[in-house]
Amino acid sequence: MTLDGIESRAVQERFSEDGYVVVPSLGVAQSEIAAARALLDELFDRFASIPPQFAHDLGGSANRSNPILPEINAVSTLAPALRRTALFRAALGLARQLLGPGAYPLYDHAIYKPPGLAGTTSWHQDSGYDPDRAERLAVWMPFQDTAVADGAMRYVPGSHRAGRRPHLTRTTADGKTVQYLEVDEREVSEAPCPLGGATAHDLHMVHGAGPNLGENVRRAWIIDFTVGSLAARTVEAAKEKVRVRRYAVI
Numbered sequence: 001m002t003l004d005g006i007e008s009r010a011v012q013e014r015f016s017e018d019g020y021v022v023v024p025s026l027g028v029a030q031s032e033i034a035a036a037r038a039l040l041d042e043l044f045d046r047f048a049s050i051p052p053q054f055a056h057d058l059g060g061s062a063n064r065s066n067p068i069l070p071e072i073n074a075v076s077t078l079a080p081a082l083r084r085t086a087l088f089r090a091a092l093g094l095a096r097q098l099l100g101p102g103a104y105p106l107y108d109h110a111i112y113k114p115p116g117l118a119g120t121t122s123w124h125q126d127s128g129y130d131p132d133r134a135e136r137l138a139v140w141m142p143f144q145d146t147a148v149a150d151g152a153m154r155y156v157p158g159s160h161r162a163g164r165r166p167h168l169t170r171t172t173a174d175g176k177t178v179q180y181l182e183v184d185e186r187e188v189s190e191a192p193c194p195l196g197g198a199t200a201h202d203l204h205m206v207h208g209a210g211p212n213l214g215e216n217v218r219r220a221w222i223i224d225f226t227v228g229s230l231a232a233r234t235v236e237a238a239k240e241k242v243r244v245r246r247y248a249v250i
């Protein structure tokens with residue numbers, strides 16, 4: 001991504017002030033966005049054959065052939081071509097602007113939220129799942145214009161400054177434990193985002209997403225980045241490969 005100096009500074013200021021920023025365009029051609037989407041669609045098409053450690057239903061259904069709200073983890077490890085897309089490079093560029101030149105991808109996932117679904121993505125902080133890390137951010141990229149009614153991201157501006165909060169836990173219908181937070185809805189900002197744009201949020205940002213009351217599937221690819229030495233990065237990458245190889249018989 002090539003933001004000019006002024007725009008880039010504005011993005012950084014918004015991010016550090018609010019804990020999140022909406023970037024309306026990453027500067028990636030529509031055909032390149034479509035190429036990334038096709039790779040993700042291909043994974044979702046064979047959702048039932050991907051091990052449950054990677055492909056699970058945020059809607060809590062155990063019927064893997066017909067998930068309610070499918071999520072796939074480690075998508076760019078399962079489909080390495082994703083890392084060669086222009087969209088991936090743009091997300092990395094944004095992460096490097098916000099975290100510094102040493103930013104590297106840590107983890108990614110994709111969520112396909114079908115239309116007409118009342119379910120929201122619970123309030124949480126990414127640091128709730130990664131308590132020991134000091135720096136991390138997520139770049140959230142939609143594959144369609146995502147208005148509030150389509151299940152846009154929601155943030156509590158400034159909430160990142162208070163650090164990690166203790167999360168509540170609940171058990172889903174399929175027996176998974178999920179963490180969540182309760183927030184004062186009056187403090188919430190909706191973050192609609194156009195196709196080709198992205199939102200980025202800090203690891204301590206309190207966030208969630210609304211229900212998809214629109215007419216189309218709300219597709220999103222989310223890549224988390226962190227910073228660290230080359231040694232730390234190599235160890236993380238090796239661990240991820242082992243984790244995926246151990247489970248992924250796909």
Ligand SMILES: O=C(O)CCC(=O)C(=O)O
Nearest residue numbers: 111121207208209220222
């Ligand atoms: O896309 C969504 O519904 C929510 C994504 C999210 O909250 C996350 O990646 O932490």
